[in-house]
Amino acid sequence: MDNYTGIPGSDVLRSLADGQLVAVTYIPRGEQVDEAVRREIVRHRSLRHPSVVRLRELALTPTHLAVVSEHAPDLYRRVRDAGRFGEDEARLLFRQLVSGVSYCHSMQVCHRDLKLEKLLLLDGGCTGPPRLKICGPGVSKRNSQPGAPRASDQTGAYIPPEVFQQREYDGKIADVWSCGVTLYAMLVGSYPFQCPDDEPRNFRKTIQRIQSVEYSVPDDLNVSAECRDLISKIFIADPAARITISEIRNHPWFLMDHLADDSRMSTKGTEQPMQSMDEIMQILALAEAPYPGDDMEEFVDSDPYIDITTS
Template sequence: MDDAAVLKRQGYIMGINLGEGSYAKVKSAYSERLKFNVAVKIIDRKKAPTDFLEKFLPREIEILAMLNHRSIIKTYEIFETSEGKVYIIMELGVQGDLLEFIKTRGALHEDDARKKFHQLSSAIKYCHDLDIVHRDLKCENILLDKDFNLKLSDFSFSKRCLRDDSGRLTLSKTFCGSAAYAAPEVLQGIPYQPKVYDIWSLGVILYIMVCGSMPYDDSDIKKMLRIQKEHRVNFPRSKRLTGECKDLIYRMLQPDVNRRLHIDEILSHCWVQPKARGQPSEAINKEGETSRGPEPSWTPETPDKKSASKLEPREEAQPETQSEPKPNEEEMWQVPVSRQLDTTGLDGELPGRETEEEALPQPSETHT
């Protein structure tokens, strides 16, 4: 029996193809019971790898059944046929994903970004409070409903965190995600704290929201990792971001996992809290911590000749004297997000693990 016939028996009229991988695909469908369109993720067990079937798929199904949050894509039903196909019926993100939204409309104004980022952060807090981690946060996995509210989706690499006898969360050794959103510890193949990994990815997402470009160039992973470990975050001069916004991004993109913000600290940050908007900015000191004081200035980093053709001029997040851009400098280097990052979001394939810095994951993605 084909997919359309299976869905018809369950009360769904199959629509168009939304995405397809080697052993999974997503279709739209109309639910005769719900009276609106849904998304249907169809997984073929006969084509899927053993590791996915034994580990990742059971985790995803268990977690989807647990989640109930206004900023997380709803799961309406999960069923399986005797032929080995799994059907996951989900809420449809009718306005597409966040990456396409930004590619089409450009960087978000801070007020719009604040609203959407608060929705996303609330969803992550909900998950983290349940000891659930996503581990593949990226713009492609954030969908928009009819009112352009954010909805977190794709829990293919999610898991429930384990705790040791003392109640502390254990480290994770499975490395998931796309390189451009991956934290330095993951790129290096170091056992990591999965909740802290999610926070780094959140920082990358907020940067993309307000800048319309990537914070790091992932075409050279070793160079990107070196810049990340130096805690260098450069912002496009043309965006005129507030000090509070830069501060929040800078503290989420903290390479030291013991100093990276936690989700509660993000939600209580002065930029996220509209009522605190009149308060003094938190200046970033050389150690990457913050202290109350006047808004810091930001010194631009001179782009190297190799990258000048595709990266915006950036200003490095350090409290030094601001220098004025040269005429037409911004126009010369300004490029919005235009390339969709490679992903196996439908497949969840996991290539072999690389643990040495000299053998880092390839630029497109880091699934291990």
């Protein structure tokens, strides 16, 4: 990994080619590079959209498979530092979120774990507005595999009511609910179904509020009637009655002041993958080999992808 600078083995490095920060996930070589990992990586590479985190490349160290992707501060930190966003800023970011989710769904991929911490925010600087990007392992979960009724699929405040029922649920409709929680958090600066008076570990009350859709938008906040209407159409317990992504994109609040058409962003102009699929598969095949131990020198000579400077 001599194309990056930083502390070897750290999870954030800087690209020497373009100066961008990258996130690096290290997976031990050998049996942990299993079918699930291979499927995750191949699917991630197939997603090319301005609002989805890009898989830059794979690399090998003597002991680990390194998965290199885009990196930026997450949206949680931005909301925490700002307290809350105004409607215009929230709408801009929400459009990008919905655009990325819509694209993933069109590729038959559901996220199932959307939350502020899984959304990166790249500073547009002088070139334009901030750019939101979706990341997270849940992005590889195919819609053809219905979600099991497990609360662990999503984090706390973002879980839709149907996840608590003893039946499978539609990942696309669950993603809509999580988009709504994200929008609410940006506008209000807190989560819709959590109360600050609750005990820190008392999740039971939150579950009860989620199932009964017990929330409110504070009256003293300057949140428009159109925005409140959209939120009310998202927070519906019955998945069949909940607004869809397509309907969100045609909602009056979503379309308001729609000068930059973020909701219809094209994949045209998205950067080409740095590695071909053949290269990806070759690296994955090599990564299945376990750490060679004392035979390192001989092994390095036989493995063209290894860069021993990152060990």
